[in-house]
Amino acid sequence: MTAILFGAFFVLLVIGVPVAFAMAISAALAVYFGSSYPLIVVVKEMFSGLDSFPLMAVPFFVLAAELMTGGAMTHILLRFASQFVGHLRGGLGYANVLSSTMFAGISGSALADAAGPGAMMVRMMEKGGYDRPYAAALTASSAVIGPIIPPSIIMILYAMQVDRVSVGALFMAGIVPGLMMAAMLCAANWYVCRQRGYRSAEPRPSPGEMMRTTLHAIPALMLIVIIIGGIRAGIFTPTEASVVAVFYALVCGMFVYRSLKLRDLPEIVYRAALVSVAVLLILAAARAFAWVLIIQSVPQTLAATIGGWELSPIVFLLAVNLLLLVFGLFMDPLPGVMVLVPILAPIAHSLGIDPVHFAIVVIVNLTLGLITPPVGSLLFVVSSTVKIRVTDLVREMPPFFIAHLVVLALLTFVPALSTWLPRVSGF
Incomplete structure (x- = not known):
C-alpha cells in the first residue's frame, strides 16, 4: 500500500499534476488497490x-491581506518603509x-506578499536603475518572511x-527569526x-514629510499591534484575530484612507476565495495522504528506526534540515507540515528538543522551498507578475x-533565538 502511495504520487508529480490532486489521487489508488477499505474513506478523511x-x-x-492591498494600504506601507532607507x-x-x-505582519502568506507589495517594489526598483531580475529575486526572497512573522497560516x-505547541507561542517565536531573515537579506x-554600483536616486525626505x-x-501599522497584542492579552484567539483583522482592514480601507469602495469588494472576495480554496484543497488532500501513512504505521516505524540510531539532538536537527531542504525542492510547505511533522515532531520530543524550537526550524526550512526550483511557488508567482523568465530570476538567487x-x-544551533520571546511573553 505504501509503495502504491509513493509510486503514484511521484509519477503524478512528474507528469505535472497539481500537488493537491496528486496527493488525493495517490491516496485513493493506495486504498483501492492496496487495502480492503472502501474508497469513501478517502473522501471522509479529506473532509475531516x-x-x-x-x-x-x-x-x-x-481576505484581510486582499483588503489591505485593495485599500491602498500596501502603497502607504511602501512609502513609509522607503522614507527611512530609500535615499x-x-x-x-x-x-x-x-x-x-x-x-x-498582516497577510501571513508569502504568495500574498509577493503578489501585492512585492510586485510594486520590483517596478520601483527597476525605475531606480536596478536590474529587473535582481529586483524580482530580492522580492521573492523577502516574501519568504511572510509565513515567519505572525500572523502565519x-x-x-x-x-x-x-499538541505540545500553541498558535500563540509559535506566533511569538516567529518574530525574532523573521527579523533575522530581514537583516540578513539587507x-x-x-x-x-x-x-554592482547600484545607487539611489531617491531624495532624502524632510523631517516634516517623514512625520x-x-x-x-x-x-x-496598528493592525499588527492589534493582532499580536490581542492574542497576547487573551482578548481573542488567533482564529478570532483573523476576523478582527478583516473588519479592521475593511474599516481602514473604506473610512480611514477612503480608497476602498463597495464596488471593489466582490473582486477582492473572489481573489481571496480562490487563494483560500487552493490552500484548503491542499490540506484536505494532505490529510488523506497522511492517513494512509498512519494506517500503514509508517510514522511509528520510522520513529522507532531513527530512535534506534541514538542520534544526538543536534545531529538529528541537521538531518531534519537536510531532509526538509530536499523535500522543499519538490513540495510546497503546507503538505510538508501535514505529512512530515506528525512523523518528526514525536522523535524530536523524545530527544529532548524544545517543541517550539523544533517547530521554528521546520517552518523556516519548509518555507525556503518556496524559492527553490523546480517547484518553488514564489519563483513562478514573481516571474509571471513582473514578466521575466524564471531562469533569469534563479540566477540572482x-x-x-x-x-x-x-x-x-x-x-x-541557538534554540534561544526561537524560545526566548515566547517564554518572556508567558507562553
Whole structure:
C-alpha cells in the first residue's frame, strides 16, 4: 500500500499534476488497490482534515491581506518603509525587504506578499536603475518572511498537528527569526549593490514629510499591534484575530484612507476565495495522504528506526534540515507540515528538543522551498507578475538563499533565538 502511495504520487508529480490532486489521487489508488477499505474513506478523511475551527483563520487572514492591498494600504506601507532607507545606496532594496517584513505582519502568506507589495517594489526598483531580475529575486526572497512573522497560516497548521505547541507561542517565536531573515537579506542587498554600483536616486525626505508619512501609516501599522497584542492579552484567539483583522482592514480601507469602495469588494472576495480554496484543497488532500501513512504505521516505524540510531539532538536537527531542504525542492510547505511533522515532531520530543524550537526550524526550512526550483511557488508567482523568465530570476538567487541558510543555521544551533520571546511573553 505504501509503495502504491509513493509510486503514484511521484509519477503524478512528474507528469505535472497539481500537488493537491496528486496527493488525493495517490491516496485513493493506495486504498483501492492496496487495502480492503472502501474508497469513501478517502473522501471522509479529506473532509475531516477541513473540519477544524482553527482552520477558519486561513480564509480570513487571506481576505484581510486582499483588503489591505485593495485599500491602498500596501502603497502607504511602501512609502513609509522607503522614507527611512530609500535615499541610501541600495535603498530601494532595503525598502523592499522592510515593506515585506511589515506586510508579513498582516497577510501571513508569502504568495500574498509577493503578489501585492512585492510586485510594486520590483517596478520601483527597476525605475531606480536596478536590474529587473535582481529586483524580482530580492522580492521573492523577502516574501519568504511572510509565513515567519505572525500572523502565519503555516504556524496555525503546525499547531493543529502538534499538541505540545500553541498558535500563540509559535506566533511569538516567529518574530525574532523573521527579523533575522530581514537583516540578513539587507546585508546581502548591501553586498550586491556595492559590487554592482547600484545607487539611489531617491531624495532624502524632510523631517516634516517623514512625520506626515508616518502619521498616515499608523492606522495600517496598528493592525499588527492589534493582532499580536490581542492574542497576547487573551482578548481573542488567533482564529478570532483573523476576523478582527478583516473588519479592521475593511474599516481602514473604506473610512480611514477612503480608497476602498463597495464596488471593489466582490473582486477582492473572489481573489481571496480562490487563494483560500487552493490552500484548503491542499490540506484536505494532505490529510488523506497522511492517513494512509498512519494506517500503514509508517510514522511509528520510522520513529522507532531513527530512535534506534541514538542520534544526538543536534545531529538529528541537521538531518531534519537536510531532509526538509530536499523535500522543499519538490513540495510546497503546507503538505510538508501535514505529512512530515506528525512523523518528526514525536522523535524530536523524545530527544529532548524544545517543541517550539523544533517547530521554528521546520517552518523556516519548509518555507525556503518556496524559492527553490523546480517547484518553488514564489519563483513562478514573481516571474509571471513582473514578466521575466524564471531562469533569469534563479540566477540572482544565490546571495539571498545563502542569507536564509545562515539564519537557518543560527536557529538550529541557538534554540534561544526561537524560545526566548515566547517564554518572556508567558507562553
